[in-house]
Amino acid sequence: MATASIGGLASGLNTAEIISQLITLESAPQLKLKSQLSTEQTRLSALQQLNARLATLAATSGSLAGTSQTTGPWSALKATSSNSAVTVTATNGAAPGAFTVTVGRTALAHQLAFADAHAKTDAVTGAGTDVVLKRAGEPDVTIATAGGTLEQVAAAINAADEGVRATLVKVTSSGGGDTYRLLVESSTTGADSAFELTAADGSPLLGGASVRDGRDAAITIGGIEATSSTNTFADITPGVTITLGTAATGSADIAVSRDATSRSAAVKALVNDVNGILDALATATAHNADATKAGVLSGDSTLRGVTAGLAEAVYPTDGTSLAAYGIEVDRYGRFTFDETAFAEAYAADPDATTAAITGATGFASRIAKAAEDASDKYDGTVTNAVNGKTATIGRLTDSIAAWDDRLALRRTTLERQYTALETALSQLQSQSNWLSSQLSALTASKE
Numbered sequence: 001m002a003t004a005s006i007g008g009l010a011s012g013l014n015t016a017e018i019i020s021q022l023i024t025l026e027s028a029p030q031l032k033l034k035s036q037l038s039t040e041q042t043r044l045s046a047l048q049q050l051n052a053r054l055a056t057l058a059a060t061s062g063s064l065a066g067t068s069q070t071t072g073p074w075s076a077l078k079a080t081s082s083n084s085a086v087t088v089t090a091t092n093g094a095a096p097g098a099f100t101v102t103v104g105r106t107a108l109a110h111q112l113a114f115a116d117a118h119a120k121t122d123a124v125t126g127a128g129t130d131v132v133l134k135r136a137g138e139p140d141v142t143i144a145t146a147g148g149t150l151e152q153v154a155a156a157i158n159a160a161d162e163g164v165r166a167t168l169v170k171v172t173s174s175g176g177g178d179t180y181r182l183l184v185e186s187s188t189t190g191a192d193s194a195f196e197l198t199a200a201d202g203s204p205l206l207g208g209a210s211v212r213d214g215r216d217a218a219i220t221i222g223g224i225e226a227t228s229s230t231n232t233f234a235d236i237t238p239g240v241t242i243t244l245g246t247a248a249t250g251s252a253d254i255a256v257s258r259d260a261t262s263r264s265a266a267v268k269a270l271v272n273d274v275n276g277i278l279d280a281l282a283t284a285t286a287h288n289a290d291a292t293k294a295g296v297l298s299g300d301s302t303l304r305g306v307t308a309g310l311a312e313a314v315y316p317t318d319g320t321s322l323a324a325y326g327i328e329v330d331r332y333g334r335f336t337f338d339e340t341a342f343a344e345a346y347a348a349d350p351d352a353t354t355a356a357i358t359g360a361t362g363f364a365s366r367i368a369k370a371a372e373d374a375s376d377k378y379d380g381t382v383t384n385a386v387n388g389k390t391a392t393i394g395r396l397t398d399s400i401a402a403w404d405d406r407l408a409l410r411r412t413t414l415e416r417q418y419t420a421l422e423t424a425l426s427q428l429q430s431q432s433n434w435l436s437s438q439l440s441a442l443t444a445s446k447e
Contacts, residue, residue, distance in 0.1 A: 190229025
């Protein structure tokens with residue numbers, strides 16, 4: 001229980017200041033603990049950041065190491081066409097190869113161009129106001145047009161959203177008024193897009209229509225004809241899609257190849273990531289006689305081991321070198337990547353170049369292993385260091401809290417002692433004053 005101190009009423013001493021100074025002296029060990037806690041928190045933050053970067057490196061390099069030709073950075077394919085009107089795309093499931101495509105015809109939508117021209121406000125639907133959309137093998141669709149005017153017919157067809165679209169085409173413009181013809185077209189292309197449009201009683205609408213039949217697109221590959229209801233031929237060969245422009249003609253040489261450029265970019269990105277982490281590790285562990293200039297984790301043996309593990313990943317386990325594929329280590333311990341050397345190696349032997357980077361023993365796998373050994377969430381070396389720092393910080397926090405209790409108790413004790421001192425001095429002063437008054441009285445009585 002806290003006590004109130006008497007601030008030097010009897011002694012004249014500033015007991016509150018004295019107690020504060022004594023507490024300050026006795027709290028020196030706690031101040032050291034707080035300084036140590038701050039240092040450990042800074043180190044923990046640095047370790048956590050490095051561990052997160054190492055975990056990311058483990059994931060990205062592990063992805064690059066995959067030998068799958070259908071997923072991952074190494075699976076990208078490049079598809080080209082010699083005809084700008086014939087475009088080609090390839091998914092990761094495609095196989096490298098080349099073939100020639102000959103365009104037979106492009107796809108068209110079924111189209112009706114009605115004969116009679118009218119003003120927009122002319123009634124054109126005959127005795128009724130509805131029109132009927134007919135398709136083979138499907139129920140007829142009756143479309144209400146309100147008043148049955150030419151403009152209302154076009155608007156009703158579009159609003160019905162039945163797979164056809166209507167347009168009014170102006171054919172005359174005179175002082176007597178503009179006239180229009182109705183053009184109706186299927187929303188989709190292909191031979192199956194055929195339809196009819198009649199008056200409600202089945203009679204021809206607007207004098208009948210000239211018909212442009214819908215048709216399928218057709219191409220030929222190696223003497224084999226393929227058709228499509230649209231101008232897109234999806235998976236014409238596994239993973240390859242060809243699209244014809246509306247005016248496509250002639251032939252196109254199609255080539256699907258492994259994309260050396262994307263592979264080079266992936267390896268370059270990995271080298272840059274490794275260098276970024278090596279730089280961060282070097283900064284964090286930098287030694288300097290001046291502690292204010294040293295790295296926050298100067299002398300950390302765990303991080304030196306991580307640096308060594310990443311650096312050693314450049315050396316294949318069979319004693320060969322990656323220099324032929326453009327990957328080396330410079331005199332400063334940083335990785336370098338020569339894109340030209342990689343491109344030349346890939347052009348000369350794509351399989352050997354692929355094997356040098358991917359697979360269980362490739363460069364990317366060795367980087368992934370070094371990064372995972374450090375950052376594994378269960379037993380990674382840096383993860384363990386993070387856990388150790390966290391435990392240390394917990395102990396320091398508990399010790400500091402214990403010191404808070406100890407110092408509070410010490411302050412209470414000092415306040416009680418000084419309060420007792422002031423009380424005793426006050427009593428002595430009272431007694432002294434009483435004796436003085438008694439002596440003065442005796443002296444006065446003798447006189």
